[in-house]
Amino acid sequence: MSNTLNRRDFLAQTSVGLAAGLTAASALRARSAPAKRPNILWLVSEDTGPEFGCYGYPLVHTPNVDRIAREGAVFTRAFTACPVCSASRSGFMTGMYQTTIGAHNHRSNRGGNFMLPEGVHVFTKYFRDAGYLTALPYGKKTDWNFKTRVKPYDTGNWGDLKKANEKGQPFFAQVQFSETHRKFKHCKEHPVDPAKVTLPPYYPDHPIARADWALYLETINVLDQKIGEVLKRLEDDGLAENTVVMYLGAHGPAHAR
Numbered sequence: 001m002s003n004t005l006n007r008r009d010f011l012a013q014t015s016v017g018l019a020a021g022l023t024a025a026s027a028l029r030a031r032s033a034p035a036k037r038p039n040i041l042w043l044v045s046e047d048t049g050p051e052f053g054c055y056g057y058p059l060v061h062t063p064n065v066d067r068i069a070r071e072g073a074v075f076t077r078a079f080t081a082c083p084v085c086s087a088s089r090s091g092f093m094t095g096m097y098q099t100t101i102g103a104h105n106h107r108s109n110r111g112g113n114f115m116l117p118e119g120v121h122v123f124t125k126y127f128r129d130a131g132y133l134t135a136l137p138y139g140k141k142t143d144w145n146f147k148t149r150v151k152p153y154d155t156g157n158w159g160d161l162k163k164a165n166e167k168g169q170p171f172f173a174q175v176q177f178s179e180t181h182r183k184f185k186h187c188k189e190h191p192v193d194p195a196k197v198t199l200p201p202y203y204p205d206h207p208i209a210r211a212d213w214a215l216y217l218e219t220i221n222v223l224d225q226k227i228g229e230v231l232k233r234l235e236d237d238g239l240a241e242n243t244v245v246m247y248l249g250a251h252g253p254a255h256a257r
Contacts, residue, residue: 037170039161039243040127041234043227045177046085048249050078051220059197059214061190061221064228068247080251088251090145093122093152103145116146125150127172133164138230139176162237175230179223180216182254187221202257216253 052062054069080088082098090103094116098104101117108114116122122144124134136142137158153174154160164171179185194210197217203209227247234240 036168036242037132039165039170039239040132040172041230041243041245042172042174043177043230043245043247044174044250045179045223045227045247046181046250047252047254048180048220048223049253050249051217051253052224059192060217060224061187062224064224064231065247067231068245072245078248083251085251086143086145089143092250093124093144094120095123096120098145101146105145107143107145109145109147112147114146116149121150122148122152124152124172124174128154131169133160133169133171135161135171135173137161137173137175139178141176141178158233161239165237165239165242177223177226179226180219180249180254184212184215184219185222186215187218187225189225190218190221192217192221200255200257213255216255 051057051060052065052069053060054062054066054074081091082088082104084106086107086109087098087104090101091098094101094103101120102108102114127134128150133155134153135155135157136153137156140156142152158173161171161173192214194207194214197210197213199205199209199213203213231240231245234243234245
């Protein structure tokens with residue numbers, strides 16, 4: 001069975017899964033054995049497109065993201081309403097269109113004083129309300145076009161995830177990667193030959209364009225290595241078995257169009 005999903009298939013399967021989950025939860029309650037809630041780990045990279053092996057892209061070496069795809073589900077249709085840094089993050093952190101909350105212009109936070117509309121919160125609030133520890137380990141980037149009404153995260157320390165798990169408290173953690181943000185980074189282990197890249201059709205076939213695109217692909221390889229390090233730490237800390245891992249790019253690559 002294919003592990004790729006379009007939006008309609010995902011919604012249909014989620015509905016079936018939800019019904020099955022509710023049935024299972026009812027049975028567990030009947031036996032007075034509540035289900036252990038899963039931890040959730042978001043891996044979010046800046047300025048990244050679908051140039052990974054799991055999407056059939058050549059020349060890259062992405063075993064860690066490919067493993068996430070192989071063991072889970074691959075989304076074949078993904079969209080962002082405002083495909084630029086802070087505006088995109090403003091949308092996925094609230095689950096709302098950026099134009100609805102006035103966050104659609106990049107870094108338009110009006111000096112840090114623009115408050116989210118009444119009743120609108122970052123989604124981590126709802127995890128906290130549900131008893132989850134919320135964490136932003138490693139990266140501290142909260143570059144949004146608004147000021148939050150509540151503290152967005154409880155901690156920035158990875159070690160607190162293991163402590164919460166030992167207490168029986170589930171966690172939501174969000175690890176952000178800046179590798180694919182310019183300036184791009186060479187990957188010594190898996191270099192990419194500019195002569196072999198296939199440029200987007202709207203780019204001129206020029207040595208500068210080829211070199212830039214090849215370096216972007218090398219940076220994808222570096223990003224995958226960093227993701228692998230986080231996944232290994234998750235396993236080393238005994239947290240992998242009960243953690244749902246999701247990787248996503250914050251928006252498209254740092255290239256024209």
